Amino acid sequence: MLCGYFGLARIFVPESAAKFNSPRRKLNMATWGDPDSPEVHGHFRVRISKSLQFIEDFNKATGKKLTITHLVMKMAADTMVDFPEFTGKIVCGCYVKYDTVDISCLVNLDGGKDLAFFAVTDANNKSLLKFCEEFEEKVESLRHGEGRKMHNKATGITDILPPSISGVLIELTGFISTVLGLDLPMWGIKRHMCGSMTITNVGANGLEIGYAPFPPVIRVPGLLALSSIKDQPIIDNGQIVIDKILTINFTMDHRFGDGTRGTKAMGEMKRRLENPYECLKIE
Template structure:
């Protein structure tokens, strides 16, 4: 008996169930949690011209797009074009997601709560320009840092009274509701599909040039993207070695949902889009 209701009130909006290959069946059964089957990919890209293009675009359009927003817009296009990457694992079965949603990690510091790691989620990113992504992230992060984010308040309210010794069981209960029954917990103040299709974190601001991070088991997010700090490095340009601003992007991938053959084409698409800012840095719509 499956617990996916035909009602639109689902935690994650899914459509058809994906047939499992033999590899998928074995890997899903072998690796119970996403902490086990992580595959790590490192990509170094020349960001010299991209940084210049972003600065010029920001100045012209009076916005504040960053490399994080740039990478997010590219990921949205990749997942939308290659939707076999935009899937979720529920009850040891693969389901197709209906939309591309992106979680942006954010560090929060306050006198009341101290330093904490949280984030904001954007939904239906395939329909949003990079300008819209940038503005929405800024607004939500500002709300988060002002302690006005309802989702963060709900999480703290639900977690605070639980002793640490019981917290693991407590989280398993929520995991069962969210990802086995696929029911949202909006009545408790929690957002639907809180971690989205991909999780993006930028640690370049802290001085890290290369970072690898683990997938959060509770998230059911198959991709985690880490963006480092651009740094000068010898680079071959037109058969000459010159100093260029190199950006390191790492991908932590849930191998149960994706293998090398599936990832090859979107990987090439990501690199092509990164090096073609005109496809990402679209002009502001008239109503902005």
């Protein structure tokens, strides 16, 4: 095999290539292999003033505590209805669409020492009020109720296993629950547990740009990371104005769709967030 390798190199690599292959380049090529990650990264800026006013009006009218995270999750669900290629999973090399649009959210536990997630199922068919109520119920359960008990049960085994074995177990859990679509009741894990998209708010500590990676257990077509909201100058009808800006950073799995469809989906979501009164009702 070694002789065959050098034989192929002699045939297919011209002598002129030697000047491009410095010791540093050879070291780099020996250190890393060919890229195989399907991740695509990008971000878009949203003028969020109208959404902030909508949130204030909603909270006054309902007595609830709607936040920008709630609103982005709901808008994401409503947007994904028109982009069905991003609302499913890959099984044995084939795309399989989910029956419902489910959106999940990452939640900090114990002041950021731990992390958990929950999903709002059939999110696009729920009113904003119902969505908000279910969101708060699940966050409360994860932090202080039954959800926290199940989370501790599911993650407790990682305390006694070495990371190498835990990694295999996490990969297997994601495969069984998402690819095979089976519940794992012994660990409190339900099938398709993260749905079509996962939202995380990374701007709580002032971060403006931050892209989330794909953990194996999540297995979603896309991730949205919300930045902190900043006053920034923008051009409006040829004039420089100051407005509230939210930067949304996205990570997309290229296996689910191309850049054209992905950017169209993000553009539609941006339109909805900038015009919330046209897209949602205050009940």
